[in-house]
Amino acid sequence: MGLPTAPLVTIAFKDLAKTNAANRGMPGERICFLPHPMTNKTDEEMYKVLEGNDPVTNKPLMPEIIAALTVPLTAEEQKSGTVTPDIGPATYVDTQENLQRIYLDNNMTDFMPIILPTEEKVQAMLKGTSHKPDEVIGTLSAARGAQPSWSFTVRHVAINAVMAGAQPEYLPVILAIASTAQPALFSSTSSFSRMLLLNGPISDQIKMNYGIGAMGPFAEPNAVIGRAWTILSKNLGGCGMPGLSYMGTLGSNFNYNNICIAETENKLPDGWKPFHVQKGFKPDDSVVSVFSGWSLNNVAWFPNMPYHELIKNWLTHFFSFGTSAATLLLDPTVAREAKQKGYNSKEELSDYWSKESKTPAWLYWDTHKNELKQAQAGVEPYASYLKMGDGEIPFQRFYRRGRPGAPPDPNPKSSVEIIVLGGETNTYWAGGDFSYVTSASIDKWR
């Protein structure tokens, strides 16, 4: 940019900020640090921070900021050139016990034992695809734009698939997941979770479980494919390094397996399309779809009202980090009841939920501060909303909306996705804040 700069960062992000500066070519960037967190401080408290010390250097903060802008550059700070990243040796040679420790200590696993990736096992894995080992698949980043994008080949994915315990017939699925450029471990303080949905002939071909316990540890491909995504995200995208490329404060247990599921397509009500067909693929295509969110509720509730009404009420009151998208996972028994109540497609049911669900008053006002000011000034309909007290505001939050400032869409689409799966042992359903990200062809990678 050409201007002397003093970046200010809170101390919780010290390693991240320094590493990012180095990755972007300025290892000596003069970052000044603040206490953490700053967000909730009053103006007076913020001013006291300025009069205090940098918590890293323990030197007075404002003189340090001024020095960052005025002290002449050192020779190191004026260097140009190229730095070659060090990713370690091409191979490791040791006993199996020690090799397990090497992979674990170097953050190359999910901290559970792995299958050691020998050349022999990787060659066997590569038989699962017709693609050449040196074909470059794409790039992967812990946060595209903010973190470096690593590149990788079919062979790289095969090595990671071996480590996760995959069979060669799973490799096209894992390659398709890698081709989406979506990391399982996204760098955010919010601890993202991910979900993988398989549709099409592949589910039966590799024996995915979509019956009893469809979301549990009851089948090899469900377990291994989801695990492979986390391991490859670490090794092929530099993801999952706490404090450097992973900042989720609580973390997510879902990241061990990324909710790797398949839809129970043979139990869909008549007229209900499999998820991949909803997204434009053919029924005979094998497809993996990626979702992103944070949490799921597994609901056991036997209401006097129909399930679709119960779920509408749940949507009204559900909130988490995300408040405008939801995915419902319905046992086939729940889906069939909705069909009997007149919902002839997933789209009809999704539209009903988006149209009829509302928003609790406290949540509406907490997420619509400008509207609150207008309500207090008597502007309608917000003034009427305010008169509703603690009730439900008729604001439909489960619609896809454009970026702030974009003109309103006259025909907004529902942001509620529906997946049918499970073993029909009871009328259960799960719902959460997951939103659809993308789908990729598995057939392309066979």
Added chain:
Amino acid sequence: MKINRRTLLSLIGVSPAVLAGSPAKADQSKKKSAQKSGEAKIETLNPKGLPPPIQLIPMAPRLSSLDGKTIFLVSDGFAGADRFLNQIAIWFQKNMPNVKTVYRLKAGSYFDDDPKLTAEMKASGNAMIMAYGH
């Protein structure tokens, strides 16, 4: 010029071992294994992909003094950064009144470039203070 990344990371105080495969830790394990006899050793593959090369960028020349200069106070959009930068503006008014400060909110996400703002700062500013995260 080529600089080993290990050297680079040492300069910023971050252990190279956490950023990529760590030969250092591998060496330790190898020493451990050497103490055991009769255990077969096998060769396994490094699972790492290819991180991009890093182009070093010389930092912008510093100012001889801030006296009479214009400093842009830029928020990256995280909550409260605007209020904190306002306190910096107040600090300069009290302690260095010859420094002019200009507040701006950077467009886009925290990691997006804002070419319009960059052009404005280059045209009418002398330095930038940016804040801050959470």
